[in-house]
Amino acid sequence: MVKIEISEAEAGQRLDRFLKKTFRHAPLSLIYRWIRTELRVNGRKASPDARLQPGDRIDLAIPKEAAAELEKRPVIKQARRSFGIAYEDTHLLAVEKPFGLLTHGTEQEKKDTLANQVVAYLQATGSYKPSRGVTFTPA
Numbered sequence: 001m002v003k004i005e006i007s008e009a010e011a012g013q014r015l016d017r018f019l020k021k022t023f024r025h026a027p028l029s030l031i032y033r034w035i036r037t038e039l040r041v042n043g044r045k046a047s048p049d050a051r052l053q054p055g056d057r058i059d060l061a062i063p064k065e066a067a068a069e070l071e072k073r074p075v076i077k078q079a080r081r082s083f084g085i086a087y088e089d090t091h092l093l094a095v096e097k098p099f100g101l102l103t104h105g106t107e108q109e110k111k112d113t114l115a116n117q118v119v120a121y122l123q124a125t126g127s128y129k130p131s132r133g134v135t136f137t138p139a
Contacts, residue, residue: 016048
């Protein structure tokens with residue numbers, strides 16, 4: 001049995017979309033089957049378009065090992081830091097992007113991008129832990 005408690009950051013999302021973000025490798029057909037048969041929100045059946053609230057508890061009657069396989073997150077490769085920091089506080093990071101550095105990956109370059117460098121920097125400083133938040137990734 002898998003139990004998930006909804007945090008403030010995850011609240012307001014539709015149930016089906018939350019599950020798709022959480023279980024990235026699960027096909028939509030499986031997610032909708034779970035909602036029909038295996039899943040309860042606060043002990044009751046819920047519709048796919050139900051909005052999640054902070055403190056809601058999702059109970060999913062599948063083995064934890066199966067859930068772990070379906071929710072594996074992509075490993076973000078460490079990229080060397082080449083950006084400067086213009087401003088930083090607990091909720092905001094403004095960076096100075098050097099000329100020629102891609103903001104997001106392309107087919108040719110997927111690793112050395114500003115987005116990956118910022119995520120790696122936030123992980124190194126302890127400001128962002130991928131295991132803490134299910135649906136949020138700094139961007």
